[in-house]
Amino acid sequence: MGKKQRTAITPTRAEDFPEWYQQVIKAADMAENSPVRGCMIIKPYGFALWENMQGVFDGMIKDHDVENVYFPLLIPLSFMSREADHVEGFAKECAVVTHHRLEASDDGLVPAGKLEEPYVIRPTSEMIIGDAMARWIQSYRDLPMKLNQWCNVMRWEMRTRLFLRTSEFLWQEGHNAFETAEEAQEDSLKMLEAYRVFVEDYLALPVITGEKTEDERFPGADATYTIEAMMQDGKALQAGTSHNLGQNFSKSIGIKFQGREGDEEFAHTTSWGISTRLIGGMIMTHGDDDGMIMPPRVAPHQVIIIPIVRDGQDASTINTYIDDFVAKLKAVGIRVKVDNREERTPNKMWDAIKKGAPIRVEIGGREVDDGVLTYIRRDIGKDSKTTCSVADFVSDVQGVLESIHDDMFNRAKTFRDENIKDVDSLIDITDYFSHDANIGFVRVDTSIMDLPGFEKALKSHSLTTRCMPFANDGKKVLIGKAY
Known part of the structure; x- marks a missing residue:
């Protein structure tokens, strides 16, 4: 194992x-x-x-x-x-x-x-x-x-x-x-x-x-x-x-x-x-098992910057580099925050992950010397780690945020669509929700709501009618568990 x-x-x-x-x-x-x-x-x-x-x-x-x-x-x-x-x-x-x-x-x-x-x-x-x-x-x-x-x-x-x-x-x-x-x-x-x-x-x-x-x-x-x-x-x-x-x-x-x-x-x-x-x-x-993932268009901070200052390094050079970078981001309308807390760098990284900031940027002495930065998309994780110039990041950041939004939406939509099952009868509904592995909604003709025992069957499985979708011209009803 x-x-x-x-x-x-x-x-x-x-x-x-x-x-x-x-x-x-x-x-x-x-x-x-x-x-x-x-x-x-x-x-x-x-x-x-x-x-x-x-x-x-x-x-x-x-x-x-x-x-x-x-x-x-x-x-x-x-x-x-x-x-x-x-x-x-x-x-x-x-x-x-x-x-x-x-x-x-x-x-x-x-x-x-x-x-x-x-x-x-x-x-x-x-x-x-x-x-x-x-x-x-x-x-x-x-x-x-x-x-x-x-x-x-x-x-x-x-x-x-x-x-x-x-x-x-x-x-x-x-x-x-x-x-x-x-x-x-x-x-x-x-x-x-x-x-x-x-x-x-x-x-x-x-x-x-x-x-x-x-x-x-x-x-x-x-x-x-x-x-x-x-x-x-x-x-x-x-x-x-x-x-x-x-x-x-x-x-x-x-x-x-x-x-x-x-x-x-x-x-x-x-x-x-x-x-x-x-x-x-x-x-x-x-959200995932590491915390929140914020939608970029409403995230409190679209970009979190984490300064990486090694023991013995002069922090002022890194801070000046970051200040200039922040000004460029704000000039193109990006909500940005620098994590300057007196805290261990790994803890800052985990905090950014748990809070779900769409993009995490890491800047240390090496990045300053090379005129670059390293960034990670929260929705993908470490596999998205990328190094690029400040100029390229500033010009591309809006597009990256748009990609994050689109990917988040599409992942959620795919999950939803894969968990809607079409059924024909009351028995189909109760059978489906009798298995713990079956989640999501069932979709069935609205005529089923007129059947004797319909309300009792739903109540026995903690189900409710969610809506009659416009996409089905009101002829179908979605049924599922709800918050």
Whole structure:
């Protein structure tokens, strides 16, 4: 038996995928659990990634004429009661504020000053944003109205996992209102396409676009559209959703306007959102047994430079060489960091690997003397080790980063496509998922959902319907396990 290869992360993906995921986050120094039950602390490296993601997508939605706003964290309980289906879908996850001050007692501080009306800490903002829209929209001339907010939300989760499922998380939520049903339907699909472009072109996550089945639909929506990704363990991750809310919310909240013929009409609304769970999706799609592999277009640092100073060497010459190199990289728009910590060089190299910087550059006295540098692609590893001149690297680095993105995307897409199996019957589904070696999704005619015992069969194997893919004209449904 051969010697087991050393990995930076233990356990490996094959040994224990859920624990591997947690250890990657720890090794990459991205986040940690907080003293608040079910909530996480996003550390600087993880938050820098989120800021880059936010910056990209914020620009994309502004190209769709969406304007940013901010609404209160606290929502009056009476607002939540206006849409019965909506509140029923979130009721078990709502955190509620009932008092407005603390008082000292023999047992310590206790809540006091009971509120006349409790407040719900926002699980989502359809109701409070809709209340404002009802005031702001008076005429068809006020439409369309397209609003977005970047904020935190709270849904009291029982089983939490960093980034994937926490009681508090960060997201963007878009809320649009339109004059006609056709405009709302077009918008819900347009924003879903924006999500697809964002996650595929920037996060290198291949996704399947489709419509959610009725039982997976957003509470109170006429239709929910989704982008679904497949993780390395074969489970699905709902990466983003866009909802056509019809007139359900506008009627319950009172978003109405004077139409073109003078009649009073209710607006047609949509909502759409993505969250920090996308970071979890990137880890589980791209990470390996040595840690994170960052998609180049959103990586906090696209290039990490590690100075190699031998004992007795003059570091100033190497540092001057690196400073000049860094200036050239920044001039062509590269996010670069020099690891100047007082730490052993091998430890710096392993840190760069675990954090997943797309390109690691090593520069020592030999490179300075020869006017070159050595670089390694994180996604390939030591087999990609290349020595070239500074000028060549600066001119080629954008192309190398593009190749890394394309290779990451294609690897993930190949894995996904190889793990989608077409089946014909309910027995085929249960047989497939009865074998632990079988992962991924099955694809089957939507008519199967009408069969007696369908829901029971899925539940017995912890399966859910993921979506009815647009690529199959809604005639097929994908089924699999999910996060």
